[in-house]
Amino acid sequence: MIQNTKCECGHQNPTGTVLCESCGKPLVDDLPLDSPLEMRYDGAARRSQKQNPDVIDRVWNFFSSVKIAIWLIILTLVGAAIGTIYPQESTFINLDDPAAFYKETYGTWGAIYQTLGLSRTYESWWFIGLLVMIGTSLVVCSLDRVLPLYKALSKQQVRKHLTFLSRQQTVLETDIPGDAEKWIADFGAQLKRKRYRVWTEGTALLAEKNRFSRWGPYINHIGLILFLLAVLGRSVPAWHMDQYVSIDEHQVKQIPGTNYYVGNDKFTVDYYKDEELPEQLKGTLRAKLYQTQATLYACTQYCDDDPLHDPVLEKVQSHDIEVNSPLEYKGLKLYQYNFEQKIRLIEVKPMLLDAQGDQSYGPFDLKMNDPAEKSQAGPYTLTLNDVYPDFGLDEEGRPMTKSRDFNNPAFVFRITGPDLDEKGELYIYFPMPSAADKGVQQQINDSFKKLGSNTGRFNFEVGKMENVTFSQYTTFLNVRVDRAMPYVWVGAAISMIGLVMGFYWHHRRIWLRIDEGKLTLGAHTNKNTYGIRSETASALAKCGIVVDPKALDNRRNSR
Known part of the structure; x- marks a missing residue:
């Protein structure tokens, strides 16, 4: 069935229009005849x-x-x-x-x-x-x-249909003696004093103010949309990161998902003295200050786990990281999160001892968390054959690792060089053996000798303590990148502007027409009908028509 949406005023309205876009006459037959019109979206389709x-x-x-x-x-x-x-x-x-x-x-x-x-x-x-x-x-x-x-709203007509006027929230019908156009001009002047914008067309008038408040909800929506987009943007790795890294003293570790490395140059912790603590906490260790002297590096070359080259690092910033005093660099923030006091072996520089010639070669660098695949000690090449971070023996007496932490590290090297068999010789080395494993290194090397894997010619020795690097503390840093946060704040600000516009200003409109000395006035606001009735009654009183604001309430009269 085709719906006829052409109004009696001659305007052709889109299908679904409730009130004529031109004169405002109701186009839908099932609207209640004794109630104010539904003015949401001005009845537009x-x-x-x-x-x-x-x-x-x-x-x-x-x-x-x-x-x-x-x-x-x-x-x-x-x-x-x-x-x-x-x-x-x-x-x-x-x-x-x-x-x-x-x-x-x-x-x-x-x-x-x-x-x-x-x-x-x-x-x-x-x-x-x-x-x-x-x-x-x-x-x-x-x-x-x-x-x-x-x-x-952008194509409002000044002269509206009588039905449209008589079915607004605020309505007045009365007689006007004298010159209608002069009265219209006087009434319009009174409304202008109340900051209304006024348009006239003969004996018809349209006054409006605070139209901008109608856009408040939609500005609020724009802010919320931007806010949601920013929140969703946090799922993009380049836009958001919230991770934790643990770094031992004197250790440099890559920040996951980035080309940055952070080094823990030194960790300092200061505890409260007993006299500074309340009675119930005396005798306990309570940290007053813990600080990581950190250095941030940017990788400039060989950044993609190149097994043949160590990454080339360039120092970009140093900072003493404390609680609420992060290291910041180009949107990257490193916060002090926690610490752990535990002695860990970071690096040793052992010598390779040759019993046959009573000679020693080296030292060579051996890092616990990132041992080199090949090391050179004099004429001999040491190829890393196996690593046991936390050495132990299984039920059958075979070597295994208890965990991935370097608590009791052991390294198996294949040594090749002059005067050695082409396939080389196997040796195990414990840089820091536990009390239970002090004799295990020699036992395993002896078993290699029995199997023909070595001749027992070589051994390892650190010698001086200056060749050993320990860590007393492990620092835990919270790494954050949040490039979406500025957009979150902008979205929240836009949303707040929209809320303020919608809550604190009210769109008010007054229509009237005078036909053969009879005044018909209709007014509408989306909020605070008492305010528009008071303004209308005040302007009418200045033009010689005294009326109680309550008498203008069409909703009250229709009940």
Whole structure:
């Protein structure tokens, strides 16, 4: 069925229009005759009200629904709340096995929580999907309403239909003696004093103020959309990082996902004295200050795990990192998070002893966390054959490592060079053997000798303590990059501007026409009808018509 949307004034309205775009006459027959008109969007046609919608229209209608938007927000809030039941995985340092950790720490419910992926709620596809749907809803809701509203407000007609005027929130019908156009001019002057913009057309008048407040909700939407885009942008690695790195003293470690390296030159901790502590804490160690003397390096060459070359590092900044005093460089921030007091071996420079010629060669550098694949000691080449960070023996007496931490490191080298067999000789070396493993190095090398893997000719010796580098402290740094945060603040500021516009200013319009000495006035505001009734009554009183503001309330009169 084709709907006739042509008004009696001759204006052709789009399908779905409720009030004529020109004169304001109601075009829908089922509107209640005794109640004020619904003035949202000035009765303009919206795409979401289109008859016989196709697939695209149905998708548009879905996202343009305010009810759907509210449900999406509720679901997102519920999901965000569920994500706070247990700590998220991202809050832990060096979490190698999340499933085992959650089960051991939080029991069966923790294991279920981790299995369902709730331990990574805010990075999950469904949570990000909800945010995308909320953003889509904001865009569609805004476009569905702001375009018709802009069209209606930018093409307002001064002379409106009598039905339109008599069915506004604020209505007055009375007789006007004398010159109608002069009275219109006087009334318009009174409204201008109240900061209304006034247009006249013969014996008809339109006065309006604070139209800009109608755009407040849509400016708010723009801010929220920018805010959501910034939040989603934090899922892009280059835009956001929130990681933790542990660095021993005198160690340089790469910051994951970047070409930057950070070195812990020295760690300092200062404890409260007993007299500085309250009675209940006396006798306990409480850190007053802990500080990492850090140096940040940028990799300039061989940055991609080149096994043949060490990365070339260039110092870019130094800073003493303390709590709330991070190292900052080009958006990268390193915060002091925690520390651990534990002696660790960082590097040794052993000598290679040759019993046959009673000679020693070297020293050569041996770093615990990043040992070189090949080292040179005099004429001999030492090829790293195996590494046991935390040496131990399994039930069958075979070498194994208890953990990935260098608590009791052992290195197996294949030595090649002059006067040696072509395949070389195997030797194991313990830089810092535990009390239980002091004789194990010799036992294993003797077993290699029995197997024909070496001749027992070589041994290792550090000699002076200056060839040993220890770490007393391990510092834990929180590495943050948040390039989206400025956009979050800008979005929040725009959203706040929209809220202020919508809450503190009210769009007010007054229409009137005089026909053969009879005045018909209608006024509308989206908020605070008492205010517009008072302004209208005040202006009328200055023009000789005294009326009680309450008598202008058409909603009161229609009840």
